[in-house]
Amino acid sequence: MPEKSKFLNLNMGLVCENYVIIENSDISLWESRGFERVKKYPVFNYTPCPQESIMLGRPFYIEEFGIENFKNSKVLNVSTSCGDYGMGGPGFFGIKLQGSYGIRWLVYCIWNGGEHILFNGRVIECHPLFMPKYNPWIGHNRYREDMDRLNKMLSDLIISGIKLTDTEIIINLKDSSLEEYTICSYKYSDYFPEQAGTGKKRNSFDSGTMKDYWLVTYDGTVLSI
Numbered sequence: 001m002p003e004k005s006k007f008l009n010l011n012m013g014l015v016c017e018n019y020v021i022i023e024n025s026d027i028s029l030w031e032s033r034g035f036e037r038v039k040k041y042p043v044f045n046y047t048p049c050p051q052e053s054i055m056l057g058r059p060f061y062i063e064e065f066g067i068e069n070f071k072n073s074k075v076l077n078v079s080t081s082c083g084d085y086g087m088g089g090p091g092f093f094g095i096k097l098q099g100s101y102g103i104r105w106l107v108y109c110i111w112n113g114g115e116h117i118l119f120n121g122r123v124i125e126c127h128p129l130f131m132p133k134y135n136p137w138i139g140h141n142r143y144r145e146d147m148d149r150l151n152k153m154l155s156d157l158i159i160s161g162i163k164l165t166d167t168e169i170i171i172n173l174k175d176s177s178l179e180e181y182t183i184c185s186y187k188y189s190d191y192f193p194e195q196a197g198t199g200k201k202r203n204s205f206d207s208g209t210m211k212d213y214w215l216v217t218y219d220g221t222v223l224s225i
Contacts, residue, residue: 005038007056013109013213014090015083018045018059020221021052022026030055033218042086046162059191059223062106062214066223067162070106073099075157078150080114080138082107083223090225091123093117095171095183097159103219107184110213114138118184119150126193134193157181166209185210198224 009016019041027037035057048054061094065198075095082092093113095106110116114125119137138146157173160199161182167187174180186192187210188203195202215224217223 005036005056007036007058010058012059012061013208014111014225015059015215015223017041017108017224018057018217018219018221019224020057021046021048022055022220024053027053027055030057046084046154057218057221059107059217059221060213061213062162062164062216063211064106065104065216068162069099070097070099070159070162073097073159075154075159076103078154080147081110082113083225085225092223095154096219105217105219106212107215107223109215109223109225110204111194113185114196116149116185116189117183118189119154120181121191123191123193124150127196129196130193134191136193154181164211164214166211168211169214177210 003144007017010018020030020035021043035055037053041054041056042052061214074097076098077096080091080092081089082094083090091112091114092110097104097106108117112125115123117124123134123136125138126134126136127220131139137150158173161169161172163170169185171183172180173183185204187205188201192201194200215223
């Protein structure tokens with residue numbers, strides 16, 4: 001069992017911990033970021049070598065970090081596979097950003113987040129059964145190619161503003177020609193696909209608000225549920 005730490009069982013939406021595996025030479029850097037070293041923390045199928053350490057910290061809620069801080073941030077990358085549950089990933093949707101704060105990830109911490117994210121009005125992902133209906137940006141049998149294409153479209157876009165309420169988030173972006181783009185999500189939308197197995201739509205989340213599920217993390221760390 002892991003030793004007691006104030007960073008265990010964070011209960012931030014679905015997220016329990018935020019950990020990083022580092023070289024011992026970087027301990028001071030991560031301590032300055034508010035992380036603390038733990039001797040025993042269960043990372044599935046991985047044991048740090050003597051030159052490494054596991055450190056735990058706490059991500060920020062998006063409002064806590066400051067929505068205004070994201071204005072003029074540049075998109076570096078996006079991912080539909082953020083997060084870890086020990087033997088796989090919950091499919092959190094993350095945007096890697098660069099701004100005056102350095103580099104951070106803005107992560108939507110819900111299961112299969114790509115199914116509840118619209119980029120320019122079109123869903124990022126859906127189950128193969130529903131692809132003809134929704135035409136997602138990322139296809140089931142062409143994930144790598146479509147992910148690369150999506151990243152090329154999003155890379156270097158600049159955030160011009162973020163609207164956040166209890167039930168929706170709208171991230172406005174622009175390119176060097178001032179063409180506008182949007183990344184958005186809602187607690188519920190008819191544009192979100194049905195779920196595999198049930199064939200029914202689901203809320204993005206049932207408890208709390210949209211603000212509880214967008215977390216800001218340091219690059220290189222892992223959100224564990």
